[in-house]
Amino acid sequence: MPREDSTYTSSPPKPDQDPNRRATCTTCGLTVKRPSDLPRHMLLHAKNKEDFMFQCPFPECGHKTLQKSNLETHIRIHTNARPLQCPVIFSDGLRCNFTSSDPSSLHRHKKRKHEDGE
Ligand SMILES: [Zn+2]
Ligand SMILES: [Zn+2]
Ligand SMILES: [Zn+2]
Known part of the structure; x- marks a missing residue:
């Protein structure tokens, strides 16, 4: 009666580990190494990309970036170099x-x- 379930031994396919599987942006043709990078790239083409952007909190600056880490780096321009x-x-x-x-x-x-x- 007790039997190993044979479906358990077959591992599912792992698309992320297939080196030939790259993602290409349909808008500009850029190829990204990992498919998971594509959504972030596509934001560059989004009409409403302003909605995704992080804006510098210094009102006279107006700097915007799509990546929060970039904004944190940018803010140091204000806080360190220019108190x-x-x-x-x-x-x-x-x-x-x-x-x-x-x-x-x-x-x-x-x-x-x-x-x-x-
Ligand atoms: Zn693109
Ligand atoms: Zn700024
Ligand atoms: Zn004073």
């Missing part, structure tokens, strides 16, 4: 030394320290 410095020059000619990578905290700083509030 925002308070533009206020005091009456003795010295510049306020407050810096921040966050535009909104610089804005708060200016309001608090340099503007006469109520």
